[in-house]
Amino acid sequence: MFINKTWLDKLGLKMPTTWDELTKVLTAFKTQDPNGNGKADEVPFNMRRIDTTGFSLWNPFVLLNSLGITTSFAGTSPSFQGIYVKDGKVGNFLESDEYKSVVKYLHSLMEQGLIPADALTREDSAITADTVSDGKTAKSGMIVGWATTDFEKLQDQYVALPSLKATASTPDSEVTWDASQDLTELSNHAIAVSKNAPNKEAVYKVVNALYSEKVSIQQYYGDIPEDVTSSDNSTYTVNDRCFDSSTKDPCKATADRFAGWIPDSATIKNDKASEALREADSAYTKAFANVDETKDVMPIYVRPDVDDQTTITNNNTAVLNYALTKTATWIQKGGVDADWDAYVKKLDSVGLTQNVKLWQKYYDEYTKN
Structure with a gap:
């Protein structure tokens, strides 16, 4: 998460450490003209849309880490389908109370105009345009991104925002951050040579x-x-x-x-690219210390066999399409509490529970030694 430190300083605000503090900061970004151009053109939280295919990088559900669920949204991780691990037990955050809390918080931000009303339908190009602006006058107060280089000529205005507590009473030990690092070590960005290759x-x-x-x-x-x-x-x-x-x-x-x-x-x-990444990562050192790379994350080397992967994929089509369509509605219009029990029941009926059991089986098998 990146926040405009120049705006914080101009408005005399401290770096937020909780969701409530973030809301107050975003409200100030919206109402106090921090970019100083006399226009109400600031985008407090420049949020990317949520795709019904799953949870990829840069999405706002990194806020799950404020509640002790460690995400891993890069590449082929099953985190994109809601799968997570906590103390060796596999679950799906789509039916968790933590997920409901994040949905309610995002709805509150949209309701107050702190997230654009069209955030769930905007193309990435619109977000990029607000992020880099004209290179002189910043528009974005906060984004979820890669490094300060995302802001191009405005990058000196931004810093990484450390993982937030959901509330002031949240224990420090419960705050984590997205753990996609092992993917970059074991990903398919190298060369494989066929054993049958000629010459x-x-x-x-x-x-x-x-x-x-x-x-x-x-x-x-x-x-x-x-x-x-x-x-x-x-x-x-x-x-x-x-x-x-x-x-x-x-x-x-x-x-x-x-x-x-x-x-x-x-x-x-x-x-400059690596320097910006190191600077961003340093903001999460404390949160990463709370993550056990095996017990709190699905290791990237855990892989279902072909038949079970087919089952998981087929289930995901129904699970994600239903869950994320409902999620978009809740963020825009509210109503998650009233719908929740029926929603969880529906998810279980279309394969979510089966997928959790399958991932638990493979997690246990791959990590037992």
Whole structure:
């Protein structure tokens, strides 16, 4: 989560630590013209829409971490379908009291005009336009994103907002944060060589070259010497334009999805993207300390067999379409308390309970040793 620190300072506000404090800050963002242009054009919480296919990165349900449910919204994690783990027990947050609490909170923000009324239908391009604005006058008070580089020329105004408590009485030990890190270690961004590949020795020479230091640098950052300058002592300096999305001459790199290896012995200077990520991650150090990477997260290596995965996928179609359609209605119009019991019953009837049992089986099998 990123918040406009420049606006906080201008309005004499402290960094929020609870949902109530965040509401007060967002209200000030809406009503006190923090960008100083005399227009009511501030978007207090520039929230991304909720897709009926599941929970991907950047969605507001990272607020579940305020209530002790550790999300993992990147890539192939079953967290996208609501699956979570707490103390080794698998559940689905779609039918949890914590989920209901987040829905009610988001509804309260929308009801007060602190989330755009069309937030659940806007295209990503509209959110990006508000996030980067004209590069001079900020519009977004808060977003869920990647790093301060999301704001481009406005990035100096923003800082990462540490994981919030739901209430002031929430124990510090219950506050967590999205744990997608192991995906980046074990994801499919590398090379696999078929055991039946012809001319295998030639293939291995290509792979070996890709994993060499200088070729890896060029895959990740851009060409040497046009995009990256190199010295004889494994020190590389990245060109500023590699981080400017408006440039007409972008650096030629595959970015973070590359087949290579940059060793610790290499020194990279002016790596603004990594610096921004490290700065953002540092805000969550305290919350990450409350997460057991096995007992509180579904490890990325846990995989159902083909038949059970088919069952899970088929169930998810009905579960997510129903649950997220209802969720959108609740955020916009309220009514979650009145609908809740019937909603949970419906989810169980269309396969949610079966999916939880299957994931528990595979979680136990893969983590028993």
